[in-house]
Amino acid sequence: MKRAAWLLAGAVPAIWGAYTWGSHLLTVGSIWRGARDRRAVTLTFDDGPDPEWTPRVLDILEREEVRAAFFLIGRRAGRTPQVARRIAEAGHDLGNHTWSHTSLWRCGPRETEREIGQGHAAISDAAGRAPAFFRPPWGKTNLTMFRTLHRSATPCVFWTVQPESRRTVTPVEQARRGTERARSGAIYDLHDADGVPGAGSRLVEYLPALIQGLRREGYALVPLRDLL
Numbered sequence: 681m682k683r684a685a686w687l688l689a690g691a692v693p694a695i696w697g698a699y700t701w702g703s704h705l706l707t708v709g710s711i712w713r714g715a716r717d718r719r720a721v722t723l724t725f726d727d728g729p730d731p732e733w734t735p736r737v738l739d740i741l742e743r744e745e746v747r748a749a750f751f752l753i754g755r756r757a758g759r760t761p762q763v764a765r766r767i768a769e770a771g772h773d774l775g776n777h778t779w780s781h782t783s784l785w786r787c788g789p790r791e792t793e794r795e796i797g798q799g800h801a802a803i804s805d806a807a808g809r810a811p812a813f814f815r816p817p818w819g820k821t822n823l824t825m826f827r828t829l830h831r832s833a834t835p836c837v838f839w840t841v842q843p844e845s846r847r848t849v850t851p852v853e854q855a856r857r858g859t860e861r862a863r864s865g866a867i868y869d870l871h872d873a874d875g876v877p878g879a880g881s882r883l884v885e886y887l888p889a890l891i892q893g894l895r896r897e898g899y900a901l902v903p904l905r906d907l908l
């Protein structure tokens with residue numbers, strides 16, 4: 681009996697480790713970067729829609745004539761459907777960023793399916809168009825996530841460049857860092873809502889300079905669907 685308890689005590693963390701950390705081996709089959717044969721990049725925005733910051737980001741993208749991708753949180757899309765719809769109507773790509781932005785390392789199979797399914801449904805309802813891509817919060821995956829996405833043929837999209845720094849830097853410096861790290865096919869991971877506090881307000885300050893910097897370096901800013 682004692683031995684069985686010891687075995688169990690070892691087996692549970694091992695199985696959980698394979699289910700969560702082990703699943704990261706499968707990210708090699710996910711999308712980290714687009715086609716490299718063309719000087720183009722895609723901007724992606726996570727954690728919205730935010731009632732205050734997302735419309736301002738949309739204004740900037742409209743002014744600069746850029747189409748990007750928005751990975752929305754289902755619960756937030758349900759609370760701000762008019763913003764979700766505006767994103768879709770402007771021709772941006774939609775992605776599912778789960779229902780509640782929980783870490784999939786903490787979700788068992790059933791909860792994982794619920795986070796993905798409910799997120800997908802809420803975004804579809806709010807935006808009037810179904811999300812075509814998925815990105816897990818903080819990039820944390822598990823085995824059920826891969827199985828669920830495989831069943832619905834939904835690509836899992838990570839990122840090539842995360843230019844945002846946790847330390848506050850000036851908008852000029854932030855845009856310079858983002859431009860410096862550009863390469864063909866790069867997927868930029870940006871945040872138009874608070875996950876990281878103050879993310880939205882910082883973004884609207886440096887986004888125009890980032891777009892202009894990338895263009896100066898000869899990069900076209902294309903929708904995600906065109907980059908892949």
Ligand SMILES: [Zn+2]
Nearest residue numbers: 726727817818
């Ligand atoms: Zn996120």
